[in-house]
Amino acid sequence: MSAxxxxxxxxxxxxxLHVFLALVALGWLLPLALAVYASLRPYDETARLGYFSLPxxxxxxxxxxxxxxxxxxxxxxxxxxxxxxxxxxxxLLASFTAFAIARLRVPGRRTLLIVFTAGNLxxxxxxxxxxxxxxxxxxxxxxxSDSQSLYDSYLGLILIHVAFQFGFCVFVLANFMRTIPEEIxxxxxxxxxxxxxxxxxxxxxxxxxxxAALATLEFTWMYNDFLWALVxxxxxxxxxxxxxxxxxxxxxxxxxxxxxxGSVLVALPTLIVFxxxxxxxxxxxxxxxxxx
Amino acid sequence: xxxxxxxxSARDVTVLVAGLGxxxxxxxxxxxxxxxxxxxxxxxxxxxxxxxxxxxxxxYHDLATTYPPFWSAVRNNVLWLGFLGLVATPFGLFCAVLLxxxxxxxxxYQSALYMPVVLSLAVxxxxxxxxxxxxxxxxxxxxxxxxxxxxxxxxxIWVVMVAAGWRHVGYVMIIYLAGLKAVDPALKEAAAxxxxxxxxAFFRVVFPTLRPVNVxxxxxxxxxxxxxxxxxxxxxxxxxxxELLSVLVTENIVGEASRIGFGSAIAVILLVISLGFIxxxxxxxxxxxxx
Numbered sequence: 132m133s134a135x136x137x138x139x140x141x142x143x144x145x146x147x148l149h150v151f152l153a154l155v156a157l158g159w160l161l162p163l164a165l166a167v168y169a170s171l172r173p174y175d176e177t178a179r180l181g182y183f184s185l186p187x188x189x190x191x192x193x194x195x196x197x198x199x200x201x202x203x204x205x206x207x208x209x210x211x212x213x214x215x216x217x218x219x220x221x222x223l224l225a226s227f228t229a230f231a232i233a234r235l236r237v238p239g240r241r242t243l244l245i246v247f248t249a250g251n252l253x254x255x256x257x258x259x260x261x262x263x264x265x266x267x268x269x270x271x272x273x274x275x276s277d278s279q280s281l282y283d284s285y286l287g288l289i290l291i292h293v294a295f296q297f298g299f300c301v302f303v304l305a306n307f308m309r310t311i312p313e314e315i316x317x318x319x320x321x322x323x324x325x326x327x328x329x330x331x332x333x334x335x336x337x338x339x340x341x342x343a344a345l346a347t348l349e350f351t352w353m354y355n356d357f358l359w360a361l362v363x364x365x366x367x368x369x370x371x372x373x374x375x376x377x378x379x380x381x382x383x384x385x386x387x388x389x390x391x392x393g394s395v396l397v398a399l400p401t402l403i404v405f406x407x408x409x410x411x412x413x414x415x416x417x418x419x420x421x422x423x
Numbered sequence: 424x425x426x427x428x429x430x431x432s433a434r435d436v437t438v439l440v441a442g443l444g445x446x447x448x449x450x451x452x453x454x455x456x457x458x459x460x461x462x463x464x465x466x467x468x469x470x471x472x473x474x475x476x477x478x479x480x481x482x483y484h485d486l487a488t489t490y491p492p493f494w495s496a497v498r499n500n501v502l503w504l505g506f507l508g509l510v511a512t513p514f515g516l517f518c519a520v521l522l523x524x525x526x527x528x529x530x531x532y533q534s535a536l537y538m539p540v541v542l543s544l545a546v547x548x549x550x551x552x553x554x555x556x557x558x559x560x561x562x563x564x565x566x567x568x569x570x571x572x573x574x575x576x577x578x579x580i581w582v583v584m585v586a587a588g589w590r591h592v593g594y595v596m597i598i599y600l601a602g603l604k605a606v607d608p609a610l611k612e613a614a615a616x617x618x619x620x621x622x623x624a625f626f627r628v629v630f631p632t633l634r635p636v637n638v639x640x641x642x643x644x645x646x647x648x649x650x651x652x653x654x655x656x657x658x659x660x661x662x663x664x665x666e667l668l669s670v671l672v673t674e675n676i677v678g679e680a681s682r683i684g685f686g687s688a689i690a691v692i693l694l695v696i697s698l699g700f701i702x703x704x705x706x707x708x709x710x711x712x713x714x
Binding site for chain 1: 446669686689690
């Protein structure tokens with residue numbers, strides 16, 4: 132058997148493969164495309180013809196309306212206030228912890244790593260009841276929280292994001308730091324570099340790609356969070372944008388086209404981050420996953 | 424050891440204790456502390472205000488006997504796990520295997536498949552409504568059916584699982600794809616030289632080397648099934664056929680009836696199930712590391 136006929140016989144198989152994958156991809160995108168399509172058509176038109184019909188008019192008006200009527204800028208700002216500090220603190224705290232666990236002879240480091248990693252795997256509902264109570268009991272000064280407690284404050288949400296996501300980041304970073312050659316550390320030791328210097332000046336810069344991957348992933352996860360805000364907040368005007376969408380549903384529930392526009396706007400930041408930082412995003416997902 | 428400890432100056436020790444101290448306080452205070460508190464509260468009749476009364480195992484007894492949503496939730500969680508594990512995960516693996524062949528436009532297919540992974544489940548829940556709603560949903564419009572996909576208890580859990588699977592497939596696919604890229608190509612060549620066809624090569628040679636990835640995907644699948652919440656909550660607050668254990672916990676604290684003790688009992692059941700898997704997973708992970 133020569134190679135030529137073999138290759139020729141493979142061709143229809145390849146074509147079939149492409150057809151199959153294209154169909155799956157299309158099927159996967161269809162629901163999203165539908166949401167975008169619905170957001171571009173006037174409500175009375177879809178009410179008359181259904182969502183699956185040819186358009187008579189297309190309009191961007193719903194986007195403007197969702198933006199102003201649903202007060203989206205405020206909710207985006209809320210998300211920003213919560214997610215950015217939470218992300219930064221999580222990465223800082225996790226990288227230092229990972230550094231201590233992976234690069235220093237801290238007693239009990241193995242136990243620590245196990246406890247931190249396991250914490251991230253818990254379903255949030257397992258801890259949510261006492262957490263809710265705890266939040267209502269911890270007082271905060273009025274300038275930090277209108278409710279004067281951790282409950283219903285930005286700080287409360289930031290803290291729980293840090294606490295909950297921290298374990299995953301420690302796990303990934305500790306695994307990565309173990310792959311850094313020990314000699315670098317030794318050399319710094321000889322030069323008399325302290326713990327902080329070896330962490331901040333030496334190890335952290337080497338972790339840049341991992342940190343970028345984790346930041347992308349954590350942004351997506353924290354941005355998409357729904358549960359913590361639902362349980363730990365009560366004022367509608369402080370909600371992050373993802374949870375706010377759910378509230379808007381009650382407000383605009385007759386106008387699905389407006390809601391579709393709102394949904395697209397809410398989905399947009401993560402989709403943009405995903406497209407721009409595609410590599411980091413995938414790296415992040417697989418970093419935690421393939422090392423095992 | 425003595426030589427090594429002497430390497431730390433007083434300042435080093437302060438930095439270490441401060442850094443690790445904050446990490447431990449945050450983790451124990453906000454994650455493990457409340458988790459343990461759930462266990463304690465599950466044996467009480469606390470309502471969030473007033474005195475805490477110890478009632479032993481009564482919450483668990485009531486759960487099993489006089490709280491109908493509990494068994495629907497258990498059933499739905501099991502179904503959810505079964506669907507993700509037996510349908511969505513294998514399909515993700517299948518797509519990863521297909522995409523692993525250096526195809527043209529592979530990146531395009533991949534992006535389409537895991538686009539839903541970056542979407543919030545609240546958005547997924549809304550999109551599900553656009554597709555599945557009984558009077559204006561696209562599915563009924565196209566097929567001419569008049570099924571109340573989201574309201575009918577007989578079908579709604581199934582269609583919601585499909586929506587959750589939509590997201591899960593991409594997630595699993597990307598993890599397997601990374602795993603497959605790491606497989607030594609020489610292995611596949613050797614199998615081909617030995618006369619194995621593609622299916623044989625995959626199941627006998629490639630798949631066994633994916634074992635660590637399989638373990639991770641398995642854990643992700645279980646954890647996702649136990650954590651499932653957002654999508655049903657966004658659709659109908661997890662009522663009328665869409666009960667899940669996670670929803671019942673939330674309902675008992677944020678709902679009208681604040682039954683902290685009772686909600687905690689459901690949480691503890693969730694905890695026991697998930698801890699079983701978490702411990703197995705970590706044991707495997709850290710055993711492998713030791714080698």
